[in-house]
Amino acid sequence: MSEHFAEFYQRSIDDRDGFWAEQAELIDWQQKPSQICDYSHPPFARWFVGGVTNLCHNAVDRHLATRSDQNALIAVSTETNTEKTYTYKELHTEVSRMAAVLQALGVEKGDRVQIYMPMIAEACFAMLACVRLGAIHTVVFGGFASGALASRIDDAQPKVIISADAGSRGGRVVAYKPLLDEALKQSTHQPAAVLMVNRGLAEMPMSAGRDHDWAALRAQHLDAQVECVWVESTHPSYILYTSGTTGKPKGVQRDTGGYTVALAASMPHIFDAQAGQTFFCTSDIGWVVGHSYIIYAPLIAGMATVMYEGLPIRPDAGIWWSLVEKYKVTHMFSAPTAIRVLKKHEAEHLTRYDISSLKALWLAGEPLDEPTAAWISAAIKKPIVDNYWQTETGWPIMTLCNGVEPQSTRFGSPGKAVYGYNVKLIDDATGQELTEPNQKGVLAMEGPLPPGCMQTVWRDDQRFINTYWKSIPGRLVYSTFDWGIRDADGYYFILGRTDDVINVAGHRLGTREIEEVISSHAQVAEVAVVGVADSLKGQVALAFAVVRDANVVADEASCKNLEADVMKLVDSALGAVARPQRVLFVTALPKTRSGKLLRRALQAVAEGRDPGDLSTMEDPAALAQVQSRL
């Protein structure tokens, strides 16, 4: 008889090393670990110490003996109307070619490689080729623009940057090369080489000596045999930047062995998935969900993975479901926003196809509201499984581990704490643990974090400690920066962030980054960006800017012009994903007498809620002015 989830979970906490030693058997090691977890220097956890492995070997090479002719990668683009399937053997060949090209460009173990690419097969080859060589990839979401790219280039200092001529969204081509060239003008660090994939969508000006054409170099390495570089379990596999409270994104650094084991274990336990099945995750490789569940986990598990470039509703709202039918997708993973987009269309688009292969739909990245969950559940008549996690963790913190034991769903809850995560609710004022049901507290985790979670902030151990482990007074616990409650049955409910991070259409954005860009505008004296509830995107960003010339505020045409100008500035610095929905101009922002911005009050007013206690407010007229602009 299989184990009950409660026992399985408890074992992972009480017998941590025994539990994870068992999970470590799910992957190939060139040399087995001599120690499961070294937590002698909290909060730094070193998993599978002494173990030697390779992520690409586990995702690709080890399947060649048993499934070389089975599908590994299915790359579909409704932007270019192309569909290409790669078997494990073909994937191995392409990854080897990419690895040979990177080697020829000087890439070695430990070097960083930045990947700024759309959702094309070459992006998958690039990620796998990096980890094959022990190089550390850092993927930057294709929706980001020059300023965001430049700061990541300076922080990660890549030896090589891999990019493409363009991405495309809803038929609109976005040329990447000019954005990259502009970023390289802004950054201090310069890569030795830039490798460009030409899709034939946009002009791709090449800089002689630095820029190389992928097709030309690939042709020189068609028969390349590049062995996997075996690395220590604790060797970094990648850096992925994410937003926090400050304007400077954090480089979340992930290890190799812990991540490979965590993902390998998540497939049977969380997803009830097996080799030979097909996983379709609709995220983007620029986000953590894409890293873990488009690329690595399905391949580690020997499944086929669908990589999709395009919108969920183009050519119509049936497109994803037609792919489910065509490729017999068994597991689908998406975000609530995408479902809310589909919900605006007729449900019959989804059921026009034979989706009987599909076992369930997993949703993550932002709160899954009950009406959306109920609608999609009724439309496709499949289990809908919410799951809650973060860039920092790399795999779910909370969900229902239906592969261990099927459990009933509660809409509005992402389920229970996942094995390995010692989740606590903490009173933010006292640091005390809240043990009674239905008490609201900060969601936190006792160390060590399980395998697969971030090792540190890239090149900034102190920032890792200060940001995540020092926010709760008197206790060394990891803060998720989310509020939560737990009911009497152990089901959690997420109640929003404790910091200034916002979640727009499942995209995590830092309001401070957006503020820094807007305040660089010559006519802006001060600005506050807040996240405001939105029925489609979950949240949208609203900016309230104090103008240097107060006359602008009174003149509607001037406001409109300045608003467009500010939005353009955000587009060029960070990218359209960070563009506020509105920029509203005022002469003052609501502050306390000590000069602290009253963000919560601003947000409440913008959402039409009661701003609460305003007794500490310096100038109540400022809030009234904000209200009048909405």
Ligand code: PRX
């Ligand atoms: O606030 C939580 C929200 O998204 C944040 C993490 O975002 P990101 O680093 O982009 O990682 C996404 C990985 C799925 C969390 O701190 N969040 C994520 N999933 C959920 C969620 N909020 C509510 N319910 C969820 N299922």
